Amino acid sequence: MTYKQSRRIFLQKTALITGGLFLGSHLPDLRTLAADQGETTEEVKLGLIGSGSRGQYLMDHLNLIPGIEVVAVCDNYQPNLTMGVQKTGGKAEAFTDYRKLLERRDIDGVIIATPLHLHSLMSVDALQAGLHVFCEKAMAKTPRECLDMYKTQLQTGKILLIGHQRMFNPRYLKAFEMINSGQLGDITQIRAYWHRNNDWRRAVPEPGLERKINWRLYWEYSEGLMTELGSHQIQVANFIKKDFPRRVAGTGSINYWHDGREVFDNVNLVYEYPDGSTLIYDSMISNAHYGLEEQVMGPKGTMELETGKMYSENPPPAPGILQLLNNIEHKIFDPLPLGGKSWVPETAREAKGEYIYEVDLEDDGTALEMEGFAQMIRENRHSDILLREAYYGAIAALLGNEAIKKGEMITFPEEYIL
Amino acid sequence: MKDLVIKGSWIRRELIILAIIFLFAVVVNVIGIIKHDTGWIELLSQLHVVFILMFILYALLWLLRLIIYLVTFPFRNKKNSKT
Numbered sequence: 001m002t003y004k005q006s007r008r009i010f011l012q013k014t015a016l017i018t019g020g021l022f023l024g025s026h027l028p029d030l031r032t033l034a035a036d037q038g039e040t041t042e043e044v045k046l047g048l049i050g051s052g053s054r055g056q057y058l059m060d061h062l063n064l065i066p067g068i069e070v071v072a073v074c075d076n077y078q079p080n081l082t083m084g085v086q087k088t089g090g091k092a093e094a095f096t097d098y099r100k101l102l103e104r105r106d107i108d109g110v111i112i113a114t115p116l117h118l119h120s121l122m123s124v125d126a127l128q129a130g131l132h133v134f135c136e137k138a139m140a141k142t143p144r145e146c147l148d149m150y151k152t153q154l155q156t157g158k159i160l161l162i163g164h165q166r167m168f169n170p171r172y173l174k175a176f177e178m179i180n181s182g183q184l185g186d187i188t189q190i191r192a193y194w195h196r197n198n199d200w201r202r203a204v205p206e207p208g209l210e211r212k213i214n215w216r217l218y219w220e221y222s223e224g225l226m227t228e229l230g231s232h233q234i235q236v237a238n239f240i241k242k243d244f245p246r247r248v249a250g251t252g253s254i255n256y257w258h259d260g261r262e263v264f265d266n267v268n269l270v271y272e273y274p275d276g277s278t279l280i281y282d283s284m285i286s287n288a289h290y291g292l293e294e295q296v297m298g299p300k301g302t303m304e305l306e307t308g309k310m311y312s313e314n315p316p317p318a319p320g321i322l323q324l325l326n327n328i329e330h331k332i333f334d335p336l337p338l339g340g341k342s343w344v345p346e347t348a349r350e351a352k353g354e355y356i357y358e359v360d361l362e363d364d365g366t367a368l369e370m371e372g373f374a375q376m377i378r379e380n381r382h383s384d385i386l387l388r389e390a391y392y393g394a395i396a397a398l399l400g401n402e403a404i405k406k407g408e409m410i411t412f413p414e415e416y417i418l
Numbered sequence: 419m420k421d422l423v424i425k426g427s428w429i430r431r432e433l434i435i436l437a438i439i440f441l442f443a444v445v446v447n448v449i450g451i452i453k454h455d456t457g458w459i460e461l462l463s464q465l466h467v468v469f470i471l472m473f474i475l476y477a478l479l480w481l482l483r484l485i486i487y488l489v490t491f492p493f494r495n496k497k498n499s500k501t
Contacts, residue, residue, distance in 0.1 A: 317454065317456065319450070319456060319460050319463070319464045319467070320447070320449075320450030320451040320452075320453065320454040320455075320456040320460055320464075321446060321447040321450035321451070321460065321464050321467050321468070321471075322450070322464075322467065323450060323453075323454045323456075324446065324449060324450035324453060324454065325446075325450075325471070
């Protein structure tokens with residue numbers, strides 16, 4: 001499916017959602033995108049700070065969208081800088097110091113795709129330079145930095161959007177709508193996990209570049225699995241719960257990749273929301289069998305957001321004739337029990353579930369998110385809902401790491417409640 | 419090579435058998451609806467199941483008749499040879 005097709009479906013779905021009550025209550029402010037833009041796409045000029053793998057991935061999506069031009073690229077690692085400029089067809093101006101890039105007066109906004117420890121510094125500088133900012137997730141490396149970014153946005157009035165692309169993914173939006181309409185009942189538990197089976201390393205051309213290239217593996221630059229993967233899923237859980245967790249406890253360690261890394265290669269946490277419901281989260285990089293998923297559970301059903309499937313707790317009964325034939329078949333072919341059943345193992349149900357979103361989209365929401373950012377710039381309209389989602393998602397992820405490191409239950413600090 | 423002749427009476431007999439089996443499958447559907455308290459709409463919506471059941475039963479009946487024919491075949495030959 002092309003980006004255009006994906007976008008058209010997104011707009012249809014968003015129009016459907018915005019027609020209901022959901023938007024008014026809690027859906028991200030997507031009216032910007034849902035508006036009929038026709039062919040009027042005023043050119044938005046952007047600068048890209050950080051043209052490593054993620055930055056290049058974003059560039060690939062930006063290149064799909066009409067009305068966006070990346071006119072400047074910044075990276076302090078020459079191979080990445082060269083690749084970034086190449087992806088603009090060689091048109092973009094190259095910088096090795098982001099502050100020089102921020103001085104360009106013809107830029108509307110910047111995209112920040114640098115290592116986590118630089119998010120806050122660069123975002124705050126860009127906002128104060130009068131630029132709109134799209135910053136990759138997680139929002140920042142510490143709760144204090146997250147708060148600084150939030151406050152700076154309030155002071156400057158510029159757009160600050162954090163890269164949680166699931167909030168622009170039509171499948172997720174459909175799921176949010178269904179959950180919000182009560183199809184699962186009150187959400188009592190969310191289980192989310194992200195499992196991979198790789199060392200999470202990138203090839204290093206010379207040993208001196210180890211920490212620069214594999215920054216994800218060191219506490220100085222990264223908060224590991226919780227910010228790189230967990231923040232996405234915690235944000236989704238928060239959005240579903242329309243709240244943020246007040247307590248978290250858990251454990252984590254390096255139990256497989258003993259290769260000099262500092263961050264955990266597995267994390268296992270329980271987050272508690274004010275209504276007593278929980279988010280059970282784990283991530284590991286030594287087994288990929290279960291992949292990633294967010295399982296949302298309520299008394300009426302279960303929803304799996306990544307696969308986009310719904311499982312009812314009380315599915316409609318099979319037609320009478322099938323039940324009758326099934327009973328006859330069981331009576332004939334089932335073995336005769338010697339004694340009454342005292343216990344039946346309550347193993348998982350084998351229901352196949354129903355797809356909640358019939359269209360298989362290639363875009364995971366990233367291109368739509370990029371377009372959303374450009375359109376927000378055109379209309380000079382910031383989304384406080386999306387920023388708060390990112391803020392609470394990031395802080396919850398960071399508190400998860402703190403709980404693991406301290407080995408105790410951590411309560412969400414009052415000073416960080418907006 | 420002997421020609422295979424299908425008589426009109428044979429076709430009529432098979433159609434009657436098929437109709438009886440169809441009615442039987444419909445009755446099974448009705449019993450299923452009543453016993454499991456589902457909707458009468460299933461008389462129409464589950465018609466495909468009724469047809470599948472009908473053809474399965476018809477095939478089973480064919481199989482039964484074939485077995486009977488094979489079992490009684492030697493006796494028929496003796497009987498025919500005497501007459």
